[in-house]
Amino acid sequence: MTLSSILIQLLNGLASASSLFLVSAGLSLIFGVTRIVNFAHGSLYMLGLYGAYTLIEVLGRTPLGFWSAVVLAALAVGIAGVLIEVLVLRRVYRAPELFQLLATFAVVLVIKDIALFAWGPEDLVGPRAPGFDTAVEILGKRIPSYDLLLIAIGPVVLAVLWLLLTRTRWGALVRAATQDREMVGALGVDQAKLFTSVFFAGAVLAGLGGALQIPREPANLDLDLAIIADAFVITVVGGLGSIGGAFLAAILIGVAKAFCIGIGTVDWFGLEISFSKLTLVVEFLIMALVLVVRPYGLLGKPQAVQRIAAEPSPPLTAPTWKMALVWMAVLVAVPLVADRYVTILLTDIVCFALFAVSLHFIMGPAGMVSFGHAAYFGLGAYAAGLLFKQAGLPMEAALLLAPLCAGAFAIVYGWFCVRLSGVYLAMLTLAFAQISWSIVFQWDSFTGGSNGVLGIWPSAWLADKTTYYYLALACCGLGIAFLWRVLFSPFGFTLRAGRDSPLRAEAIGIDLRGVQWAAFVLVGALAGLAGAVYAFSKGSISPSAISIAQSTDGLIMVLLGGVETLTGPIVGAAIFTWLRDEVARRTEFWRAVMGGVILVIVLLFPQGLVGGLKALALRWQEQRA
């Protein structure tokens, strides 16, 4: 690489870093004050892009039209943020943290369909910025002047934010709340107003970050989850709640990405390394590295101790054999009376039930929330498909070996993950899922790239849909029974004990990390089994099985049913899968309907469906007594 091409890559990286910084700063601000991991933040960014596109059409492609469109779009997104806070999140601040997460998932679904309805499914390419549509020559290379403008905007916004945070009363409150929210509340500050204003500021930043991208990037419906992954990585690398950290991390990652594209394919000692293929992975590699060395990010501090201890988890009750047998009998009988369609839907449901139960195992009793559980489901599915297609193994062998492959990945990923806790842990799981997704997506020759693996059908004796359903029921049923059994074993009790009090666990001789690592591998393998069974039922597997959307589906299933009950995840998986299928057949806007249903449930049953119904039953009993 010559000096001039290095410079070009550097400038390119800095230009993309600006928007990333704006989005991440907003996310960090919101998390710092409200402790909500706002999954809908990427959706706000997407709205910023769409909004700017439309406003420019209306106001005209003049400098005045363009810039007022950008500002208005950002402000409009800010108002959308306020609406989300006031209408949804304010009602669930007292609910368990995970339930707030579920609410933001629902908002993601709703916003995606609002965008689909308003702007349609096609990518929308915006105009160049009037006045900045030329290129500047630097060291003999041409650089878009708009990029230079973006490079300048990043530090300007950082400076403005810094002034706001250090020189105003609002800023002092925000900083104080980030450090110690309870104390700020105790001092008589109106928290509702503070939260709403912080949401407004955070949403404006996301909207501005989106609107500024309109000359560089077409508006499309996949931006929400794509950008949220980037923003998570940057806030975590920088340190949650640290604006300066977000700036540093955005530059680090923006530049690293640009260099990977710039370097291209390199020949090192006869080994061909394609750096451009690393682009999708590099930020997650940086994140994994940073978190292992500095568990709280570059400029982050350990989270303040919460004095009001969270409600301790209620004790788990073991399911009875009688109930289990009744349900098994029903599930075995259904295909005898129902049609083929129901059988296929039930096959999906049992696969997702095992997926959800394995996720529940790790996030509930083991206390380690995973945002990237689809990694193991997808890797299991791919392992099954590739062992069958590429290695030529019989289907039965592929099905049995696939969980071991997923478990093997969990050994590696888990080793890193159990070193962290809380939100940082969740983000790292997301990072590993994205790394897996990127590799599968890009390795065309082996995994089939975006097309996936096709033609993976079960052996002849299982070809009938009903027979395959029984196989799926047996595999997944045994998997669920095994996980439940483990929960009530000494190992399972150790996990619950470690979640309740890591300090006491260590003080009675328990190697908590080791136990958690083993649990990670166990659930990874079983999620892999669910994926493998699913792959053979569909006949094909695509990268979407490892996507963030698949991971969030799992979280929705668990949280919908209720994380504090054992049967909750199964009920959640069944309702979610069935509802999605029903709604998707009737309307193009199934996501909005799903999101709406989830929001209603969140607002009515803050303990999940099964938890809520149990509470209702209890109240009814008390009234009768």
Added chain:
Amino acid sequence: MTAVLQVEGLHKAFGGVQAVADVSFTVSAGEMLALIGPNGAGKSTCFNMLNGQLSPDLGIVRLEGRDIVGLRPRTIWRLGVGRTFQITATFASLGVRENVQMALYSHAGRLRSMLQRFGAAFRTEADALLSQVGMLDQAERTCGVLAYGDLKRVELAMALANQPRLLLMDEPTAGMAPKERVALMELTAGLARARGIAVLFTEHDMDVVFSQADRIIVLDRGQLIAGGTPDEIRNNAAVRTVYLGGTH
């Protein structure tokens, strides 16, 4: 009497602040030794170096003759050190008996099994410990719903589960009503003498200290300024200065 715990020349500095400087003492089997001192004297730092949470800059900590500096807390527990915490740490979602059973299972190295059902083994042992601390009638309750004083008792039962040679109790009666405090420490003292356990505890309640401790050592600004029987400490001029003020 034989020394169960032997501490020699313990040093720890944070940045430029010498938190603990040249602290030496011993605790014998069956003895109740109180470590007292004003806030910020270095009691917690001292404690955390004994239980493996912090490692000292200098100094030797011997448990029955064996150097335990640099070992992890869980390893130190396996060598026979039980602990209770200033803010109780129990497993809130598990039952009282299950909490004690956890410690017993761990002591026997039987927590790895994934297929056995937890709770069948060590039931009688757990109940015996619970009856010693007066918690047997609440064995079926969940720890998360217990009163604070009762949690302290559960902690004590857990700390006794590995038949410890040494008990480290950091502010064992903090947050308890005055009557409960003396009762808990009388219970501890009785168990310690009967089983020959060495007990080192920190405490703010001077009634508890002077009525229950066999010996008292006093820490001020990181240094031991006095040591002796309760009567000796009561009449020690340096201790009076530290606690009651005066010219330094």
